[in-house]
Amino acid sequence: KQEVTQIPAALSVPEGENLVLNCSFTDSAIYNLQWFRQDPGKGLTSLLLIQSSQREQTSGRLNASLDKSSGRSTLYIAASQPGDSATYLCAVGAQGGSEKLVFGKGTKLTVNP
Amino acid sequence: DVKVTQSSRYLVKRTGEKVFLECVQDMDHENMFWYRQDPGLGLRLIYFSYDVKMKEKGDIPEGYSVSREKKERFSLILESASTNQTSMYLCASSLSVYPYTQYFGPGTRLTVL
Numbered sequence: 001k002q003e004v005t006q007i008p009a010a011l012s013v014p015e016g017e018n019l020v021l022n023c024s025f026t027d028s029a030i031y032n033l034q035w036f037r038q039d040p041g042k043g044l045t046s047l048l049l050i051q052s053s054q055r056e057q058t059s060g061r062l063n064a065s066l067d068k069s070s071g072r073s074t075l076y077i078a079a080s081q082p083g084d085s086a087t088y089l090c091a092v093g094a095q096g097g098s099e100k101l102v103f104g105k106g107t108k109l110t111v112n113p
Numbered sequence: 114d115v116k117v118t119q120s121s122r123y124l125v126k127r128t129g130e131k132v133f134l135e136c137v138q139d140m141d142h143e144n145m146f147w148y149r150q151d152p153g154l155g156l157r158l159i160y161f162s163y164d165v166k167m168k169e170k171g172d173i174p175e176g177y178s179v180s181r182e183k184k185e186r187f188s189l190i191l192e193s194a195s196t197n198q199t200s201m202y203l204c205a206s207s208l209s210v211y212p213y214t215q216y217f218g219p220g221t222r223l224t225v226l
Contacts, residue, residue: 031211031212031213032211032212032213034214034215036217041201041220041222042219042220043117043203043217043218043219043220044203044205044217045217046214046215046216046217049212049214051211051212089155089156091156091215093212093213099144099161099163099207099209099213100146100158100161100171101158101215103155103156104155105153105154105155106155
């Protein structure tokens with residue numbers, strides 16, 4: 001059974017710092033990996049999706065990488081801002097025709113002014 | 114932009130009541146999902162629908178049922194609400210073609226007293 005782990009559970013950094021969030025998964029047979037952002041009490045916003053054939057995706061200050069063989073993904077946030085404070089969730093889609101996602105429990109990021 | 118809406122942001126019900134949570138998407142997506150999110154447990158899939166009148170159980174279907182009579186609408190039903198169903202409920206939708214990007218609604222915070 002696929003399991004997704006995100007470490008650390010919480011992270012606090014000063015504004016302007018570059019940071020990396022980690023995601024690991026136990027079964028490397030995935031068809032995609034998606035990073036989401038969730039603000040308190042709100043739904044999830046899709047940030048980046050990496051297809052199984054890709055190694056990374058970029059959007060603005062965000063860069064996500066995928067290493068299927070090692071079962072790892074990272075989300076790199078450059079020049080962090082207080083507005084980046086949120087919980088970041090990683091989710092993987094299993095192969096075999098399933099469209100369902102398995103989620104990690106998230107990393108709560110706080111960027112201090 | 115894809116829009117997924119949920120009928121209520123906050124809902125308070127009594128134990129034993131029948132509860133309906135409604136989700137509507139406007140992008141003609143085939144797939145729709147219901148999740149619940151609890152602290153320390155992350156997002157867990159309750160039910161998944163891949164077409165009108167078609168459904169599949171997720172990881173925690175006990176105590177819930179679903180209805181999908183129209184493509185754009187997916188309802189989650191709590192037949193007899195219990196206090197352990199107090200949670201944040203999130204609806205999502207996706208196309209049935211790769212890469213199956215999921216789009217989420219804003220969530221419904223349900224409290225069962």
